[in-house]
Amino acid sequence: MWMAGGGVRGGQTIGSTDELGLHAVEDRLHVHDLHATILALLGLDHTEVVYMHKGRPERVDLNEGHVARSVAGSQ
Secondary structure (H helix, E strand, C coil): CCCCCCCCCCCCCCCCCCCCCCCEEEECCCCCHHHHHEEEEEEEECCCEEECCEEEEEEECCCCCCCHHHHHHCC
C-alpha cells in the first residue's frame, strides 16, 4: 500500500515479504491496525469512532486495532 501526506513519514518501507512476495514475514499489520492508523492520521481517536449497525453501537476497528507508530510518525 502506498500512503502520502497527512503526517505519514515519506521514503520508508515497513515490513517485508517472503521471496515470492506472497506472505508478510516482518512487521505485519492487520487491517484493523491499518484502519486505526489512518483514523489517527486524520486526527480521530479510533476508540471513539462509533456507528450504529443493526440497532447497536459498533466500533470501526472491532476493539482490535492499534495505531502503527512507525507509519504515523510523531502522532
